[in-house]
Amino acid sequence: MEITxxxxxxxxxxxxxAFKCLALSTLCEHPKRxxxxxxxxxxxxxxxxxxxxxxxxxxxxxQEDDWSETDQRVRIVRRFPANDRLLPxxxxxxxxxxxxxxxxxxxxxxxxxxxxxxxxxPTIMGIFSLQHADPSNKIGGPRELYRRMMTRDGIRRADLxxxxxxxxxxxxxxxxxxAAGKLVVSYDGLDKGQFQPDLEPxxxxxxRKQFGIESGYFLWVSNFYQYKQANLLLESYARLDESFRAxxxxxxxxxxxxxxxxxxxxxxxxxxxxxxxxxxxxxxxxWLAPLYRNAIxxxxxxxxxxxxxxxxEAMACGTPCILNDIPIMHEVTADHALIVDFRDREKTTAxxxxxxxxxDLHQQLRVAGLHRADDFSFExxxxxRVEAILELx
Numbered sequence: 001m002e003i004t005x006x007x008x009x010x011x012x013x014x015x016x017x018a019f020k021c022l023a024l025s026t027l028c029e030h031p032k033r034x035x036x037x038x039x040x041x042x043x044x045x046x047x048x049x050x051x052x053x054x055x056x057x058x059x060x061x062x063q064e065d066d067w068s069e070t071d072q073r074v075r076i077v078r079r080f081p082a083n084d085r086l087l088p089x090x091x092x093x094x095x096x097x098x099x100x101x102x103x104x105x106x107x108x109x110x111x112x113x114x115x116x117x118x119x120x121x122p123t124i125m126g127i128f129s130l131q132h133a134d135p136s137n138k139i140g141g142p143r144e145l146y147r148r149m150m151t152r153d154g155i156r157r158a159d160l161x162x163x164x165x166x167x168x169x170x171x172x173x174x175x176x177x178x179a180a181g182k183l184v185v186s187y188d189g190l191d192k193g194q195f196q197p198d199l200e201p202x203x204x205x206x207x208r209k210q211f212g213i214e215s216g217y218f219l220w221v222s223n224f225y226q227y228k229q230a231n232l233l234l235e236s237y238a239r240l241d242e243s244f245r246a247x248x249x250x251x252x253x254x255x256x257x258x259x260x261x262x263x264x265x266x267x268x269x270x271x272x273x274x275x276x277x278x279x280x281x282x283x284x285x286x287w288l289a290p291l292y293r294n295a296i297x298x299x300x301x302x303x304x305x306x307x308x309x310x311x312x313e314a315m316a317c318g319t320p321c322i323l324n325d326i327p328i329m330h331e332v333t334a335d336h337a338l339i340v341d342f343r344d345r346e347k348t349t350a351x352x353x354x355x356x357x358x359x360d361l362h363q364q365l366r367v368a369g370l371h372r373a374d375d376f377s378f379e380x381x382x383x384x385r386v387e388a389i390l391e392l393x
Contacts, residue, residue: 189378197318224260315369
């Protein structure tokens with residue numbers, strides 16, 4: 001995707017010398033609750049290291065994060081708390097990290113969702129979630145208030161604002177018109193080495209051994225936030241014939257959030273489909289691509305996304321997608337998916353059935369999805385975002 005800022009010629013030695021070191025705070029992540037930000041942080045730094053050998057990185061991370069410390073161009077700083085200690089982490093991010101980065105000769109600081117109250121460096125703020133803009137998402141009163149305040153203040157004080165889709169950019173500028181002059185639009189990345197369509201030898205048998213599942217299931221991959229609307233998927237799935245569900249179980253991967261997984265499990269029992277639904281909880285990263293590849297379809301009922309990286313992962317693995325009818329799903333997939341309003345149980349159930357029985361449709365969506373997934377990569381993302389930062393500096 002084209003970025004809004006002017007590109008610079010990276011062959012210009014003077015431009016390279018003007019920038020030496022980027023600092024990145026990852027403390028907003030809970031070390032025991034992996035989210036899409038975990039993938040983003042690692043993908044950005046890994047790709048940027050390959051593309052820009054003259055740029056060094058300072059990464060502020062928790063003690064538990066498994067960042068590699070073998071590259072001398074990446075310094076991992078572990079002396080500040082992360083989001084498992086919320087209040088100390090907020091103090092660190094707002095009053096300590098920027099100063100520490102400056103002391104270590106960083107030229108700019110990258111954050112997600114805020115600009116430090118004690119801003120000591122040029123700050124690039126990422127906006128990759130706007131859950132707080134819709135009260136129906138019920139993210140919690142204090143959290144919603146904090147995010148509203150930090151988004152408003154951050155857009156005012158940030159030197160550059162990065163968001164991950166045209167849809168997200170339109171939301172940001174409609175809420176904060178002043179952001180338009182410093183807003184960069186850059187799609188999220190995708191690890192094409194990990195997420196690719198060819199089955200590895202024996203991987204179906206490994207899934208059977210590890211999780212007790214056979215190929216041909218419907219797949220959900222997401223934390224159980226309320227806005228992900230797991231219950232809508234469960235209710236549409238429950239309308240399928242029992243023999244159909246037995247042949248094509250629903251496998252749900254993701255961690256609980258505010259009791260969301262417990263609620264979904266209770267709803268499954270209330271619907272009488274507990275024999276056909278498997279809750280795997282957290283899984284190691286190495287299992288994700290095999291889980292996508294062995295699924296008959298990937299399902300996502302979310303009502304609030306700014307991008308949806310898991311959709312691109314599914315497409316890259318050759319897995320057709322059944323997605324909720326929200327604008328970003330049309331943008332990310334280029335309409336190469338079955339997009340339905342999950343509030344319409346009848347139409348959603350029909351889509352679940354159709355993706356199985358209509359093999360021509362299944363193959364068509366598989367091929368088109370693979371083609372669309374070629375438009376996303378961490379290398380492209382890193383180049384767009386780092387070039388914008390180079391120009392800023």
